Structures are given as structure tokens and as C-alpha cells.
Amino acid sequence: MHCEHCNKPLKELIIECDFGADPIWCGHCLANLELDEMPLSEVLLTELTTWMCAFGEWIDIENDSFIEGTEHLAEAHDKQGVLLAQKVADELGTGVTIKFSPYLTN
Template sequence: MECFCEQKETYELKVEGDVGADPIWCNKCGCNLDIKDILISNTLTNELIEWVNRYGEWIDWDEDKLLPNGIELEEEHNK
């Protein structure tokens, strides 16, 4: 998988949610990778996409602030 590392590819991945990004990242350089390039099952791909699409449910986007129980909601999402 191509990334920004010196060797231009990585096999060290991390799963992390972010707004508008696929949930797979290079663990070394932090490059966001296309989930379609990762050799995982369709079931896991769909689960990860559903998970990342819920990212930020603890944020009031109109007010740009956390909801009253935002920290707990984020912790639950990350579990």
C-alpha cells in the first residue's frame, strides 16, 4: 500500500476514525489509505465503513462543541 514513508509502502496499519477519511492509516507516516486497497473481507470493510461514518456523533457541528456527554460517547465509539 502506497504511503508517504521513505520506502513508499507500508504494512504497519492502524485503525482510526476521522471526519471524511477512510479508517485505515499508515502507522509510521500517518498517511490515510484507501480501504479498498486493504485485503480484508467485505464484511469487515462494511463494518469499518459503518463505524467510521458514525465518527463525530458526540459533536454538535452547528455549535462546534462537544455534546454534554460527548466524552463518554466518543469513548464508547472507540471501543
């Protein structure tokens, strides 16, 4: 597997959600990678897509703040992201490091 942007071997991937982007990023050049080009099972691709589509349900975009009472949605999204990152690591096996970048930081 090579990054289509920097042409480096994909030895490190970052799992992170953002608006309008697939949730997998090259750990070398930080380019957003096409989810459907990753060698992952259809089940995991569906889980990642569902997770990606739920991103930001807690954000008031106009005011760049939490919608009142929805902080728990961001926490749940991050917890699910940790689990999905582990599933990606399990499917890709050794040789690829997976890092998860949460929405919330402590």
C-alpha cells in the first residue's frame, strides 16, 4: 500500500473525522485517503462510513460551539472511533501503525 499523494509506503495511518473528508489519513504527508481504496472488509468500510457520517451532530456550525446538551455525542463518537481504529489495525495487520485522533482532547 502506498499513499497516492506522497507515494510513500503507508506505514502509519491516522483515523480522524472531519467535515467532507474520509476518516483515514496518511501518517506521513497527512493527505486524506480514499476510504474505498483501503484493503478493508465491506463490513468495516460500512462501519467507518456510518461513523464518518455521524460526525458533527453536536456542533453548532454558525457559532462554532457545542449544541447545548450534546457533549455526550462527541464523547460517544470518540469512543467508537477508538474501537474502529483497533478494527482497522486488526484487518491491516502488522507493518501499519494506526493512530486515532479524537475530536475531544483532555
